[in-house]
Amino acid sequence: MNEQSEVNKKAWSYRAYEFWTNNLGLPNEVAKDMISNPKKHLRRHIEFLGDVKDKKIVNLLGSCGKKAVPLAILGADVTIVDISEENKKYAMELSKEAGVNLKYIISDFMELNIDQMCNSFDIAYLEGGILHYFLDLNEFSKKIYNLIKIGGKLVLNDFHPVRKIFKSQDIFKDDGLELTGNYFENELKVGEVAYEKFFPDNEQREFPKCLLRYWTMGEIISSFAAAGFIIEKLVEGPRFDSHKNIPGEFTLVASKFKIER
Ligand SMILES: C[S@@+](CC[C@H](N)C(=O)[O-])C[C@H]1O[C@@H](n2cnc3c(N)ncnc32)[C@H](O)[C@@H]1O
Numbered sequence: 234m235n236e237q238s239e240v241n242k243k244a245w246s247y248r249a250y251e252f253w254t255n256n257l258g259l260p261n262e263v264a265k266d267m268i269s270n271p272k273k274h275l276r277r278h279i280e281f282l283g284d285v286k287d288k289k290i291v292n293l294l295g296s297c298g299k300k301a302v303p304l305a306i307l308g309a310d311v312t313i314v315d316i317s318e319e320n321k322k323y324a325m326e327l328s329k330e331a332g333v334n335l336k337y338i339i340s341d342f343m344e345l346n347i348d349q350m351c352n353s354f355d356i357a358y359l360e361g362g363i364l365h366y367f368l369d370l371n372e373f374s375k376k377i378y379n380l381i382k383i384g385g386k387l388v389l390n391d392f393h394p395v396r397k398i399f400k401s402q403d404i405f406k407d408d409g410l411e412l413t414g415n416y417f418e419n420e421l422k423v424g425e426v427a428y429e430k431f432f433p434d435n436e437q438r439e440f441p442k443c444l445l446r447y448w449t450m451g452e453i454i455s456s457f458a459a460a461g462f463i464i465e466k467l468v469e470g471p472r473f474d475s476h477k478n479i480p481g482e483f484t485l486v487a488s489k490f491k492i493e494r
Contacts, residue, residue, distance in 0.1 A: 237368055237421060237444040238341040242316045244426040244441045249319035252428040253297045260323065264302070264330035271303035278360060281388045281466070281486050285309040288355040291380055293342055294363050298324030298335060304358070305333035312336040312354075314345060343372065351379050360390040361482075362427055365445040370456035378460040378489060387462060387487045393469060393480040394450045410476055421446050454485070462487035 234242070257263055272279050278300070282290075286308035292301045295313030297320045305311045305328065313324060313335065321337045328335035338345065357377045367373045377387060397418060400411035421444050429440045458464060465486045472481030 234341050234344060235368065237366070237446075238316065238343065240442070240444045241366055242341065244443045245317035246319055247426070247441050248432070249297070249317055249428065250322050252431060253320075253323040256428070256431055257297065257299060257323075260326035261330045263299075264327055264332075267303050267306055267327075267331055271306040274303040275300060277470075278358070278388060278390060278484065281468075281484055282356060282358060285356070289353060289382075290356045290358055291350075291354045293357060293359045293377065294366065295324070295337075296320045298327045298337075300358065300360060301335055302327050302331050302333060305335055306331055310334075312338065314338045314340055314342055316341050342376070343367065343369075345376075347376065347380055352382050354380050355382060355385045357381050357385075357387045357389075359388075361392070363389065363391050364448050364453060365424075366443075368421070368446055370448060370452060371459060374456045374460035374462070378462060381489045383489055385489050386465075387457070387489075388484065389457075389487075390482060390484040391453075393483050394448055394453065395480050397447045397449075399479075410479070416449060418447065450483070457485065457487055461489065463490055 254260070267274055275282070285304055288309045290304055290309045290311045292304070292311055292313045295301045295315055296317070298313065301311045301313050301324065315321065315337070316339065318339055321339055324335060324337055357380055364370065381387065394416070398412055398414045398416050400413045424443045424445045426440060426443050429437050432440070454464065454467065465488055466484070468484045469480045470482045470484070471477040472479050
């Protein structure tokens with residue numbers, strides 16, 4: 234495993250299960266809500282995913298199962314790949330409470346042996362904090378391309394790269410924005426694991442840090458195009474705080490047709 238993945242695995246193995254149970258809720262309660270309205274948990278992504286019934290979906294970096302379980306409730310056959318054992322624990326409890334099957338592979342995605350999985354998924358679905366965990370986007374996108382069937386698609390949602398030039402990178406927090414930084418910065422940065430800020434100040438010091446590489450929009454789109462994907466849509470959405478005039482997220486929808494590059 235490379236240094237970045239080792240560091241990030243350590244970060245995501247620290248108090249993640251505790252975070253999910255305290256902030257998302259107990260698996261039995263969350264499962265009940267998911268069963269009553271699975272689409273609510275998929276937000277606007279369901280529009281891009283389409284009818285998922287009987288579809289084989291790989292939910293890469295699928296974390297605690299908060300998207301995989303609603304997809305399984307809607308009838309999809311879902312496999313998560315994620316680096317964190319703590320996330321798996323929550324996801325498996327959630328799927329059990331929801332009465333659905335979930336396959337969960339613990340692995341650094343870049344080290345996952347996909348020989349037996351090539352061309353097997355209808356959809357690769359990734360959302361909410363993905364690309365900054367990888368140092369080589371070309372390798373990353375090629376690997377996803379190989380997992381998907383011909384005619385299958387990619388739905389990738391992530392934080393908008395424009396966040397690189399705002400002082401507050403936390404797009405959920407309403408604490409004023411200041412323009413700063415360098416959009417073209419290409420070094421690895423030390424950052425907090427996504428849920429550290431939800432713990433008391435005195436406990437935050439104990440949290441292992443992440444190593445993150447923030448990409449530009451040009452780098453992202455170019456990598457997926459180079460892998461062979463046909464780009465169908467790039468939909469940008471506003472920030473989640475009050476700064477609705479600034480992009481906060483994007484969703485890339487791309488297909489795999491019979492074009493091998
Ligand atoms: C921000 S979450 C994205 C999913 C979801 N939106 C969430 O908020 O939980 C990032 C996930 O990536 C996983 N992860 C980080 N680096 C990884 C890697 N190299 N291979 C596989 N999973 C990785 C972490 O364990 C974490 O579950």
